[in-house]
Amino acid sequence: MQFDTPVTTNPIDRLKVVGQPIPRIDGPLKVTGRAIYAYEWHDPKVQCAYGYPVGAAIAKGRIKSMDVSGARAAAGVIAVVTAPEVGDRKKGKFNTAKLFGGNEVQHYHQAIAVVVAETFEQARAAAALVKVDYTEEPGVFDLAQAMQTAVKPELESGDPDSGAGDFEAAFKSAPVTLDQTYTTPDQSHAMMEPHASIAAWDGDELTVWTSSQMIDWWRTDLATTLGIDKEKIHLMSPFIGGGFGSKLFLRSDAVLAAFAARAAGRPVKVALPRPFLMNNTTHRPATVQRLRIGAERDGRITAIAHESWSGDLPGGQPETAVMQTRLLYAGANRMTAMRLATLDLPEGNAMRAPGEAPGMMALEIAMDEVAEKLGIDPVEFRIINDTQVDPEKPERPFSHRDLVGCLKLGAERFGWNGRGRPGLQRDGNWLIGTGVAAAFRNNLLVPSGARVRLDAEGVVSVETDMTDIGTGSYTIIAQTAAEMLGVTIDKVSVQLGDSRFPVSSGSGGQFGANCSTAGVYAACVKLREAVAQKLGFNSEDVLFEDGEVRSGNRSVPLAEAAGPDGLVGEDTIKWGDLSETHQQSTFGAHFVEVGVDAATGESRIRRMLAVCAAGRILNPITARSQVIGAMTMGAGGALSEELAVDTRRGFFVNHDLAGYEVAVHADIPHQEVIFMDETDPMSSPMKAKGIAELGLCGVSAAIANAIYNATEVRVRHYPVTLDKLIGGLPDVA
Amino acid sequence: MKAFTYERAASIEAATKAAEANPEAKFIAGGTNILDLMKLEIETPTHLIDVNGLGLDKIEPTPEGGVRIGALVRNTDLAADERIRRDYGLLSRALVAGASGQLRNKATTAGNLLQRTRCPYFYDTNQPCNKRQPGSGCSAIGGITRQHAVVGTSESCIATHPSDMAIAMRTLDAVIETVNADGVRRSIPIADFHRLPGDTPERDTVLEKGEFVTAAMLPPPIGGKHIYRKVRDRASYAFALVSVGAVIQSDGTGRVAVGGIAHKPWRMETADAELPKGARAASSVLLSDARPTDQNRFKVALVERTLSAVIAEAKG
């Protein structure tokens, strides 16, 4: 199905199942431990061996020699596979650093060997016996230094620079201006389930159980890395314990498992130990961001510039932190620019809301600062600068944009009016403050396929290689099929995450929900046609309702229509140019109340509210869960998360979950989420948009702004920890 | 983790004898620290002597009017004990400020005292660390040091002792009771139990090889307001950046020990004497020899500010 004109009415609009607060259909499997995750896959007939990875002990250089004799001789060891032995391999399309193979070390904890043994403990013990002689080379690990030599990068898509009007002139003549630099640190995905894979060879055919957000990308890149035909690989990832972007691209666990299984002559399972999450896999790169904003005294922005510097390994990409600034606020004179430095740290790559998350962390503090300079309420200041068109290309309207609605409703529900001036509210030992930020994230469209079967029992089964990374894909896909075929959700079974199924959008960039359900919609349309055709109905006026197919005064139960052999519909949704003629984005507003301990400077969040405008909400339970999860991640990002870089040795030092502090339950107060009641007919037949990343964009800035309101201390360098506050807090002695 | 053998000791004597017989042996109590360290091969005992089930899990009154806390009393049980909560509230509060409910259910009194530093370089066997591998150098110095010590440091090591419980015990003047394989008993005041790193940071305490902790004794209750204030980046499940354990009497006199700033619970009787004058006076004594790094200089101000909040709370 080609989607190239805005939708009118379709069967989804009935909203009998779609849009309903249906609890996750895979919930019972998860809470009873019957959902099988990659590392847990088990067949009593198959004796898996255990692989344990060895990571490079240096940040940059070459392996001179490796002595694996001790490991080979250790108890239970079946095989040892080393990177030099495997030799240089073709890299997957989506990988910047190589995952395994060759003598070169590009970053700390890059995989250089895998040890296979009968038990996990034996493999781990033997891995510690691998001796490596390196030639170390000096590397560059400090962004503050490396940004001096940063260059204009080649982007995968789009231009690193953009502009309209004459920024410099407008900024110079603006009566109120801000010119500030903000920094965001390297962040880790820190999802619960580590990267894990089981690989099993049968002749030249490979089966892999893994934890992947994008089945087809993994399969293709794994084939490239192994140098085999993609068709020879069968990949499965039915359940995923979180990803946040860390499992978008093929990772070393799958590659090591494949090599190890070949060497061992039997299936091998490999999980990456927790420290590998930080230094072996990818992370969200740190940024340095300069914002300049010029405004008239009435609050209208006349000039806005956003520049961002980040670093990555050679061949990598910048963190696209300026993207939202091209679209979020009006202003005739503008410019953005991204510069990329070479760093020899582990690979920087996508983490939940790449670009916008750190970009909004900076932009939305800057907006708060300008509002204060103007003496205009920050909610009002954002409303004044709303735009209904792409400000760089005013001929391009937004498909649907209700930022103003979010801000207004949020202000009302939060009780924003009457907010105090900075540093004045107190509750016992707590300094109290409130903060606001806009939320913004683009809506991306990716082709997505599905196959839908109807059987003689009237059961509908959906097959697509879409993944459910904890988001609720199983449920919203079942809702979509149920709505399209006029059955209740218990009549739908959903199978996901298998490379034998049609290629879907996968889970990333908050495109999964809208695109994958649109793909299921398309397949259901095909199936409806097949049903109508079989019954000799005119497919135009057929109604699928209450488990029956109706046309005129005829009605046939679905089961009967399916016949003994059943019927199948398969299709892929493809996207026309609606997203070029119109800008598709999602919007929201975050409101936060914090308390800052007047003595210690500890910041604790007291209330959070998010209002989101993101098209049709397919399921308010799963959508809310995405937004509160994102708000929680934003709380960690605001207050504690930071990969600490040892700039001498070139690695992230706090490489476990004790040292890398994500928010815990005690950090998270009551969270309220409100969805605007809206649809976007240009986004897809579902009229839905992404929500999962929107919830993160802006929330950290709202927290930082609330801390400023509480303390009158403006912190521009995340995370906003107490050491950056106490110097400016009232004297207590 | 290196392969190891395991035995369940039948008596204290058997445990100490087993330790004497094998210099590579270690005791295991709750296992919440030693097992993590073994998995990372930071500790590599070849033999584990399980000391659970030796009847050392009791909290008993002493003839002097104090309490004797068995070495194997779980942190959860100790924190919940009625007498502890009534007479030694500081200890109870410090315990529940540490780790998580699940960990405290396993963690023991002796194990808590003997837990090792959380210096991230200590945890990464690719990095030089004098505490883990004597003579290899200290990676923290010149590196990431936000969590590290500001007082009592040396050229060899700037690690902190991470225990919350130990701060309370230091304030309360606990005495640690031990016995060795020859049956020789020692009563070690907690002030002398943990060491400063000096040039032997590999030794955290004055315990001799194979010496076994049997109990921690608390002297009779001293009254006063018991306050434990732990300062950290997130609200729970994090080690202290700074913590203050204090007992403050109604006349403003009292005692204070500080955590998160040194290789041992940091208390100075000369600082206690300044308490009636206020936080600034007391903390300037406590930190008079502070040698912070650029990354942890904030702790100097933080100690004073936290202590001041504690004194204010005591006046309440």
Ligand SMILES: Cc1cc2nc3c(=O)[nH]c(=O)nc-3n(C[C@H](O)[C@H](O)[C@H](O)COP(=O)(O)OP(=O)(O)OC[C@H]3O[C@@H](n4cnc5c(N)ncnc54)[C@H](O)[C@@H]3O)c2cc1C
């Ligand atoms: C995730 C996490 C978070 C934590 N957070 C905190 C925190 O916030 N605050 C805090 O204070 N602690 C914290 N801890 C540490 C925790 O308190 C310790 O792990 C625990 O107290 C150790 O007790 P254990 O009985 O399990 O010791 P074990 O691990 O069994 O033993 C520790 C050491 O003591 C020795 N030992 C044990 N018993 C004896 C004995 N009777 N005589 C001689 N030697 C003995 C062992 O040989 C070993 O060397 C945390 C731990 C974890 C894993």
Ligand code: SF4
């Ligand atoms: S501070 Fe101590 S524990 Fe940390 S690296 Fe240095 S010697 Fe090791």
